[in-house]
Amino acid sequence: MRQIDALKSPRFTQVSTFARLPLCEDLSEVKAVFLGIPFDDATTYRPGARFGPMGIRQGSRLLRPYNQFLDVYPFDTLNMCDAGDINVIPGYIDDTFKIIEEELNKIHNIVPFIAGGDHSITLPILRAMHKKYGKVNLVHLDSHYDFWDSYWGKKYTHGTWLRRALEEGLLNEVVQMGIRGSLYSRDDVEDSKRLRIKSFTIRDLKYKLEEVKKELPSGKTYVSIDIDVVDPAFAPGTGTPEVGGLTSFEILEIVRSFNFNIVGFDVVEVSPPYDTSEITTMLAANILYEGASVLAKKM
Numbered sequence: 001m002r003q004i005d006a007l008k009s010p011r012f013t014q015v016s017t018f019a020r021l022p023l024c025e026d027l028s029e030v031k032a033v034f035l036g037i038p039f040d041d042a043t044t045y046r047p048g049a050r051f052g053p054m055g056i057r058q059g060s061r062l063l064r065p066y067n068q069f070l071d072v073y074p075f076d077t078l079n080m081c082d083a084g085d086i087n088v089i090p091g092y093i094d095d096t097f098k099i100i101e102e103e104l105n106k107i108h109n110i111v112p113f114i115a116g117g118d119h120s121i122t123l124p125i126l127r128a129m130h131k132k133y134g135k136v137n138l139v140h141l142d143s144h145y146d147f148w149d150s151y152w153g154k155k156y157t158h159g160t161w162l163r164r165a166l167e168e169g170l171l172n173e174v175v176q177m178g179i180r181g182s183l184y185s186r187d188d189v190e191d192s193k194r195l196r197i198k199s200f201t202i203r204d205l206k207y208k209l210e211e212v213k214k215e216l217p218s219g220k221t222y223v224s225i226d227i228d229v230v231d232p233a234f235a236p237g238t239g240t241p242e243v244g245g246l247t248s249f250e251i252l253e254i255v256r257s258f259n260f261n262i263v264g265f266d267v268v269e270v271s272p273p274y275d276t277s278e279i280t281t282m283l284a285a286n287i288l289y290e291g292a293s294v295l296a297k298k299m
């Protein structure tokens with residue numbers, strides 16, 4: 001396995017790739033890739049998620065080869081590599097969405113572990129997933145519903161991607177977890193029922209997590225994690241923080257419990273300019289590590 005030397009290396013200051021994995025060259029034996037999508041022009045509040053991939057790579061330096069809780073060597077099992085960043089076009093959402101979809105269409109039988117970017121990028125990713133697999137399930141961890149119809153009359157933002165994905169018929173079962181914070185209206189709560197989304201609030205996660213876990217889908221599932229599902233005390237570096245969220249331990253445990261077939265996995269809305277002491281980027285890197293570990297465990 002070609003990456004072992006790099007993983008065992010004590011050169012923790014090297015930041016060029018995720019977890020000091022090799023850059024992807026030959027993809028023939030690769031089962032998973034790390035991929036950055038540095039786009040944040042669909043953000044509505046604090047910007048900076050375009051620096052997410054860079055920050056998450058930096059926050060991943062201390063990741064080591066063996067996951068003791070899942071008893072797996074994720075990077076070895078998946079022969080994982082870092083595919084670099086997709087060349088997005090700042091300021092141009094439509095063009096960027098096309099590029100993201102095209103780039104993802106190029107990888108076959110490889111599970112992408114994606115660092116955003118704001119949450120709008122999940123829509124073109126889901127379009128690519130649909131092209132590959134047909135309708136997939138979505139497990140969405142977020143403090144926000146993200147199914148609003150529009151912001152300032154605009155249909156493509158980081159708060160509307162889920163509504164578009166549903167309208168485009170990309171999704172099968174949708175499970176949301178961690179919803180909280182003040183809302184625009186009571187209609188938001190009703191809309192989750194109308195849209196046939198299983199929405200679980202932060203209270204559901206804190207008070208009856210085992211019951212929520214039973215509602216998770218089986219089969220081909222895409223995982224999208226807005227880092228703001230985690231409390232700002234544990235993940236301050238994000239665009240639209242909501243207090244009263246998950247701890248870093250809780251989110252890692254939730255990811256470890258996933259028992260479906262992961263077809264793709266993103267961690268979005270990590271904004272390093274608002275981070276402190278790399279708390280958020282280290283957490284995001286570890287969430288991706290646990291996701292890769294869950295996938296590797298099933299191999």
Ligand SMILES: [Mn+2]
Nearest residue numbers: 143144226228
């Ligand atoms: Mn959010």
